[in-house]
Amino acid sequence: MIVVKLCAAALAAISLTAGASAAGLPPVEAFALPAQMRYAALSPDGDHIAFVFQRENNDMIAVAPSRLEEGAQIRIRSVHPWETVSAISWSGERVIYQTRRPTPRSRDDTSTFYNRTFLYSAPVDLSASIPLNEDPGDRRRSWLPRPQLSGDITHLLPHDPQHILQALNWREWETRDLYRTNVETGELSMIMRGRTGTQGFLTDGNGAVVAMYGLERGRETGDPFFVVGDGANGWIDLSRFINAEYDFLPFGRHRDGRLYVGSNHDADTIGLFLFDPARGAFDELLFRHPEVDVGGLIYSAGGEAVVGAYYIADEPGFHYFDGAYAAARNDLQTRLDRTNVRFVSIAQEARLALVSAEGPSDPGGLYLYDTESGALTEVGRLRPWLDDIPMGGVFPVRFPARDGLELRGYVTLPHGRQPDTTTGRPIPFVILVHGGPAARDYARFDPWAQFLASRGYGVLQFNFRGSRGLGRALESAGDGEWGAGMQDDVDDAAQWLAANGYADPDRIAVMGASYGGYAALMAAGRDNGLYRAAISVNGVTDLVGMRQHSQRFFGLEQRFREQLEGVDLRAMSPVNAANNIRIPILVAHASYDSVVPYSQSETFRRRLGRQDEHSVFIELRGDSHAIDLAGNRHLLLATLEAFLAYHMPSAELAMAD
Structure with a gap:
């Protein structure tokens, strides 16, 4: 087994030096660089745009005039080298930006990381910044500052540009309280104390508290709770509506006091309802898509009014209640x-x-x-560096699993190739399994899929059982099916590709990140001859170890338990099937991964041993679960290119060589 490790100093140069592309093919770094102008946000007066870009693995905050005339000055500010930006917004004339930094959980446990979140405020010229979520000084000090359970701003208070609302867990590790924060001084003032286990607060368009939600603590099940009120006139407990039978997703409050709620209590997909908390009853159904779930609300410019709802079918969709917004979007499209x-x-x-x-x-x-x-x-x-590179076509497909369940997916083919499976020549394929697993794939611009297509590979991304957003039936079909029915779906996808003329049956690889990495390694351990190679990125390998890891993080333990109830954790762990693997493996893992610990892949590497000299292990030094650093993305894609070219070459790579 080949082991690649990089020092932190080498990462900065990777995007320029590592893994030169095969001759005649688009450069690897073109697909590795993150998009510029990420998290872009207009100032309230419309005069400026704030956004983030990355330079030599370091995120940079930028503010530019919204009308970029010749000679316009762009202000730039670097964030901490080990922090990555996760959100940008405005409060009055100040830029509010949020970052996260991988941090060891404790002095004695430097192998377990969490993402500590930071919030900063800066003037338009970015001349200085001040922290907005430092310790307010109302707790006993410890060596390790407590992180927020979630770094989201609760409300920007557009009518009070000097303040924002944010929920912080300085008082108790597992409980967040609501603070009013002065964006010019950083001063924090607690305005509402959360009950034990509170994870967040729901507010209306003006910033008034509507509800409090979280997980009960001290109970074996960690049951979720949701209470409605303002703390002054008592709370209405609606926790009984949050159960395993259907989804109850509070999105916001209507002007008449009722709640906007997403629910599938009466159908397979989640629809948008008005819900009366006083009566505990669903009222009007505002919108439902027949095939996919509603994802949330669309607000007006000031945030006071709900103007529509969004969803994702094959591509993102928007249903507007306000005709002006609908007309504007149709015109733009x-x-x-x-x-x-x-x-x-x-x-x-x-x-x-x-x-x-x-x-x-x-x-x-x-x-x-x-x-x-x-x-x-x-x-x-x-991504202007990609504009002159022909991109692959993306085509929706549907196919049946072995038990008849319909699975929906998306095939990306090399540029110029059409899905004419009757006359086309089968090509090597990569099945790219999404993470989550309670997530989903849809037709969107995906740099990984397009990189593979540029190298002559077809890519299939599909929604196996257990995927979320396509109705309750598909999601619930994955209950207890890690390594079993969910894995069968991956095999069925491979067989469908070969049987329908898309893929060369001797050149199919399976790849994924997080849960997708788990699925890739489980596929490799199945002795069915379907796959030529497997690639795992930040993948789960040991379910017993993941259960222990989840117990260190409030909320994660409950999600882990729900997803794996009834699963034999040892039998369905790739680490225990390493001796059965007979195909080449590429394993990559970020050293500061807070979701799936780096030790998951390191343990798998040791168990796999040197039985296969063609397998490769990469440590992505200093990076997180999302693989934020362009240098690490470049290293991963360049290694992937060489790995696939050796084990299942495409015509494009063969000609380039």
């Missing part, structure tokens, strides 16, 4: 000729909106839209 057009930021004090437009084969761009005149101006391309 026609003019930009893209399938995924959405408002990413709307100026509260100006008739300006920031619009993102992309497609499954289009890296996308940002546009400034004048909602009054209809003027549309391109601000910038998200």
Whole structure:
């Protein structure tokens, strides 16, 4: 087995030096670089755009005039080298940006990491920044500052630009309290004390508290709770509606006091309802898609009114209650000729909106839209270095699992190739399994899939049983099916690709990250001859170890227990099937992964031993579960290219060599 380790100093140069591409193929770094202008947000007056880009593995905050005229000055500020930006917004004339940093859980446990979140405020010129979530000084000190259970801002208080609301767990590790925060000084003032186990607060459009939610502590089951009220006039306990029979997802409050709730109590998919908390009853059904779940609400520019709901079918979809918003988006979709057009930021004090437009084969761009005149101006391309590289086509497919359950997926083919399986020549394929597993794939621009297509490989991404967002039946079909029915779906996908002329049956690989990495290694351990190679990125290998890991994190333990109830953890762990693996394996893992510990892949590597000299192990030094650093992404893709070229070469790679 080959083991690759890099020092931190080498990471900065990786994007320029590591893994040179095969001659005649697009450069690896073009697919490894993260998009520029990420998390873009318009200032309330519409004059500026704040966004993030990455330079030499370091995230940078930038503020530019919204109308980028020649000679316009762009302000830039670097964040801490070990922090990555996870959100940007505005409060009045100040930029609010959130970062996360992998941090050891304790002095005695430096192998277990969590993502500690930080919040900062800076003026428009980015001349200085101040922290907004430092210890307020109302607790006993310990060597390790407590992280937020979640780093989300509760409310930006647009009508009070000097303050925001955020929920922090400084008082108790497993309980968050609600603080009003002065964005100019960083001063914190607790305005509501959370009950034990509180994870967050729900507010209305003006920032008034509507509800409190979390997990009961001190009970074996860790049951979720949801109470409605303002703390002054008592609370209405609606916890009974959160159960295993159906989803109850509070999204916000209607102006008449009722709640917007996502629920599938009466159908397979989650619809959007108005719910009366006083009566404990579902009232009006506002919207339901027949095949997929509602994902949440769309708000007006100021955040006071609900103007629609969003969902994801084959691609993101939007259902508007407000005709003006619907007309504006339809106009933009026609003019930009893209399938995924959405408002990413709307100026509260100006008739300006920031619009993102992309497609499954289009890296996308940002546009400034004048909602009054209809003027549309391109601000910038998200990945301009890809604009001259032909992208692969993405095609929706459906196929049956062995028990008849319909599975939906998306095939990415090399540029110029059509899914004409009757006359086309089968090509090598990679089945790219999504993580979660309670997540889903849809038709979108995916740099990994497009990189593989640029190397002559077909890619299948599909929604196996246990995937979320496509109705309760598909998700519940995955209950207790880790390593069993969920794994059968992967095998069925491989057989369907071969039987229908897409894939060369002798050149199919399986790949995935997180749960997808688990599925790849489990597939490799099955003696069915379906796969030529397997690739795991930050993958789960030991379910017993993951159960122990989950017990260190409040909330994670409950999710782990729900997903794996009834599963034989030892029998369904890839680490215990390592001796059965007879195909080449590529394993990559981030050293600071807080979701799936690095030790998961390290233990698997030791168990696999040197029985296969063609297997490769990569340590992605200094990185997190999301693989944020461009240098590590480059290393991973360059190694993947060489690995696949050796074990199941495509025509493109063969010609390039």
